Amino acid sequence: MFLNWLGTLPGAAAQGIIWGIMAIGVYITYKILDIADLTVDGSICTGGATFTMLLLAGLPIPLCLLIAFLAGTLCGLITGIFHTFLGIPAILAGILTQLILWSVNLKIMGRSNVAIPGRNFDLWVSALLPSWQSLLVLIAIIAVLIAILYWFFGTEFGTSLRATGNNLNMSRAQGINTDWTKIFGLAFSNGVVGLAGALLFQYQGGSDVKKGQGAIVIGLAAIIIGDAIVSKISQNFAVRLLGVVLGGIIYFFVYQTVIFLGFDSDLLKMLSAIVVAIFLGLPYLKKKYFASKKREGKRNA
C-alpha cells in the first residue's frame, strides 16, 4: 500500500507544479496588486479549452500554449476594464467575467468536455508519459516563468505595478496611471493562469468546463503554504515565487494522499475552502487576540 502511494507521488508532483504555475498567476493579483481576482476560475478553463481546440485543429504545441496565454490575458483584460473604467469592485468584476467565461468556454469547446487523444499527439506533459519527462518540462517552464517575473518586477514599469498594490495614493502622486497598471496586472496574471490551464488540460488529456471551479482557492492555498515555508528563509522575490510552486506541490500531495486513503472526494472542495479560510483568518485573529491580551495586561497593572 505504501509503495502504491509512493507511486502516485511523481504524478502528483507534476500536477502540483501545474497548480503552482496557476498560483503564481494568482500571486500577481493577490499579493502584488492586492486584488482578489476571481476571474481565475474561468480563465484557467479558457486557457485550457483554447489549447485543446487548437491542438485538435493541428497547431503545434508551442503556438497553442502561446495562444492559451493570450486568451488568458483577454479574460483579465475584461475584469480590468470592468474594475477601472466601470468602477465595479474587483471581486464583483471577477465574478462577472467568470460568468461570461462560462458561456465563452462552452462555445470554444462546442460542448461541456472535449478529450485529447494523447497517443495521437507528441504531448509535452501528460499522465500517459513517464512522470520524469513531464516533470522535466514543467521545471523548465517554471524556471523560465520565474526568471521573466523576477526581471519584470524589477523594471521601472514592474515596480510601478508593485507600488500600485502597495499604496494607491502614493502611486498616483508619483504619476503612475494606476488604472493601467491594474489592467496590465490583471491581464498578465490571467495569462499565466491560462497557460497553467493549457498545461493542466494537456496533462489530464482533455477539457472540462467545470475544471476551473475552485481554482482560486487552490491558488490561495498554494500561496499561503508557500509563504509559510519560505518567508522565514528569504524575502527574495524569486524564492517567494518558488515557495508558491512548492505550495502547489504540497497542496496536491495532501490532496492525492487524502484521496488515496479513501476520503469522500465530494467533500474535498469544502475541506480546501475551510483550510484556506482558517489560514486567511489566522493573522486577523492573532492581532485581535494579542490586542485584547495587551489591554488585559494594562487593566491588571
Place this chain on the structure above:
Amino acid sequence: MLELHHITKKFNAGTVNEKVALNDVSLRLNDGDFVTVIGGNGAGKSTLMNAIAGVWPLDDGQVIVDGTNITAMPEHKRAKFLGRVFQDPNMGTAADMQIDENLALANRRGKRRGLAWSITAKEREVYKSLLAQLDLGLEDRLTSKVGLLSGGQRQAITLLMASMNKPNLLLLDEHTAALDPKTAAKVLKLTDEIVTQNQLTTLMITHNMKDAITHGNRLIMMHHGRIIFDIAGEEKRKLTVEDLLKKFEECSGAEFASDRALLS
C-alpha cells in the same frame, strides 16, 4: 507659478448635506513663494490642495501651473508638476518597498516608465547622498523596507521624494501634524532647507499658527471655502498669533474654530 481662477467645489451637491468646500477661490503664487495656509476645521485647506492635485474634478474654475492649464488632467498626469506630502506618514511612501525603490519611483515622476531596470548604480549613489543630507542615518539602509521606519523618517523620505526633479509646485498638507513635537520641528526645519535649497514654490497647510508665521514669505487664511486674509513680506514677518486671531474674527465674524491651532 500657480494660478487658481475662481475654483469652486461642492460636495454632495443637490442634497441636504451639500457643502461648498471651495467657494470661488482665486489665488496667484509667484515663483519661489513659500505660502503657509491656516484656517479652522472645514475651512477648505485640504480641499484646496486636493483641487490642485486633481484628486477629483472641479465644479468650476481653472488651475494653471507655469502656463499649463491642468484643470482637466487626471491626477497621475499632473503629478509631473507637483510634489506632495500628506498628513498621514503612511500615505506618501510604499511600505513594502525598499527606501531606494521608493526614491526611484519618485525620480521617474512625470517620465515614461519602461522596461529598463528600476534603479541604476549611479542613481543609488545619488540617493545615498540625498539621504545623507537628512542626517537620519538612512543612507546606510537603502534596501530597508520603508514600513520599518518611524513616522518622522517616512515623512522625511516623502519630502525628499516630493522635491526630486524640482517640481513646479510643492504641496504640503499638514505634513507634521501626525508627528510628535520634536520630530515635527525637525521635519519642518528640513522642509525649510529643502524649499530654500531648491527654490521651490510651496503651499504648506499647517494647524500651528506660530509655524504659519515663522515659515514662508506669505500667509493665507481660509474660512468657509474662501481666502479671507492674505499677507506677505515685512507685514507677515511682524505678525503675532494674537494679531492673527483678531484678524480672523474681523474677517469672518466668528471665533477661530480649531482647538488644535490654539493649543499648540
